[in-house]
Amino acid sequence: MYVPAHFSESRAEVLHAFIARHPLATLVVRTATGLDANHIPIELLLADDGLPRLRGNVPRANPVWQQALAAEPVLAIFSGAQHYVTPSWCPSKPRHGKVVPTWNYSAVHAEGRIRFVDDPQWLRSLVGSLTQAHEQRRGAPWVVDDAPGG
8 A cells, every 4th residue: 555654654552543443444355256355343452472463253144254265365454534635725726726636544454364263152252342342332232142042
């Protein structure tokens, strides 16, 4: 991804905080028939080795867990605020008119290898963690045990 130097961010704590604020990622994987993109809720955890790990929930009905090529890298794109910027807003426009429109946006790209886990305890832990993160500010938060058969 092209990133102008003055917009680049490399501090891990800033990138991790961004992912926490914008946890719905576009997960891009390579399959036998080409690229596939899915919107997946993802959380970032620091592993025992101190390295970041992303974990997300892919519904069993989504065939990506069967079609992603395990040896290929994947890309998770976390998108934040974005907006068109008109040249009319540029202070230099009246002086020389040499301005063009642009698009301002914030995003974090995370690349790595994917591993699918088919373990009910692991999945329940992940869904519980994702749910708690997004329900915690509600007056009566929903919990996994509220699900039918929970």
